[in-house]
Amino acid sequence: MGWLEGVGVVASAASVLLAVLQRPSTYPVGILGCLAFGWLFTTGGLYAQAGLQVVYVALSALGWFWWVRGGPGRTRLRVRATPPWAWPVAVASAVVLGALLWAVLVRSDDPAPVADAGTTALSLVAQLMLDRKLLGTWLVWIVTDVWLVGLYASQGLHATALLYAGFVMLCAFGWRSWRRELPAAAR
Numbered sequence: 001m002g003w004l005e006g007v008g009v010v011a012s013a014a015s016v017l018l019a020v021l022q023r024p025s026t027y028p029v030g031i032l033g034c035l036a037f038g039w040l041f042t043t044g045g046l047y048a049q050a051g052l053q054v055v056y057v058a059l060s061a062l063g064w065f066w067w068v069r070g071g072p073g074r075t076r077l078r079v080r081a082t083p084p085w086a087w088p089v090a091v092a093s094a095v096v097l098g099a100l101l102w103a104v105l106v107r108s109d110d111p112a113p114v115a116d117a118g119t120t121a122l123s124l125v126a127q128l129m130l131d132r133k134l135l136g137t138w139l140v141w142i143v144t145d146v147w148l149v150g151l152y153a154s155q156g157l158h159a160t161a162l163l164y165a166g167f168v169m170l171c172a173f174g175w176r177s178w179r180r181e182l183p184a185a186a187r
Contacts, residue, residue, distance in 0.1 A: 008036035009163045016167055019130060020174040022079070027064035031057050037160075044155060047110055048101050048120040056127060063131030070132075079178045081186040082129065082136030090125045090140065097121040115151040119144055135182065138175035142168055 011033030018026035038053030070077040101117035110116050122144040129137035145167045152161035 002040075004036050004040050005157065005159055008033050008040060009159055011036060013163060013166065013170075016170045016174075020170055020177055022067075022133075022178075024064055024067045027060045027067070031060050034060070040157075040160075044157070045109055045111060046116055046151075046155065047108060048105055048116040052120045052123055055124065059124075059127050059131060063127070066131050067133070077133050079133045079135060079181045081182055082134040086129075086134065086136065090129070090136075094118075094121040094125045097124065111155060112151055115147060115154075119148050119151060122147070133178075135175070135178050138171045138178065141171045141174075145171060 011029055015026050015030035015033055018029060034053040034056045038050050041047070041050035041053065067077050069075070098118045098121035101120055102113055105113035105117050122140060126137050126140035126144055129140060145164045148164045149161050149168070152158075152164060
């Protein structure tokens, strides 16, 4: 593991833990991880994953605002159940975005265009759900992270693959922790 991957691993792990604990500091710590991974993925030819890091920086700024001021009367945003209408929108968005990304990546030297496009699309859906504190974010992240473990391992990014295996466990913890905050009727 090089120093760049090390910075990305440590910052990203801390950011996910802070998200589970609902600390707004998840966002600046996550931005540091995004910058490190963006550079790492660019040099490794995983262009969708690299571009995703740029989008994450923008979404992190928005999410930071929403977590601090996105609730009623500009109060702190609280955990909410994922509305039933959000699931078909999330699936459709991921499929369309994934197909569009694949169409671009298959023409590049991306070593894994299907996995790169699919995980990128799912990651964007999951990040937006996280930014809005929707409980279902953790389920989308689990699916995404399992897929990413395989992608990163196949590209020789073993420390990053191990990090994402740890994320699967953190996401399961996040699901349980956030679910406890919902009223019993919303669970």
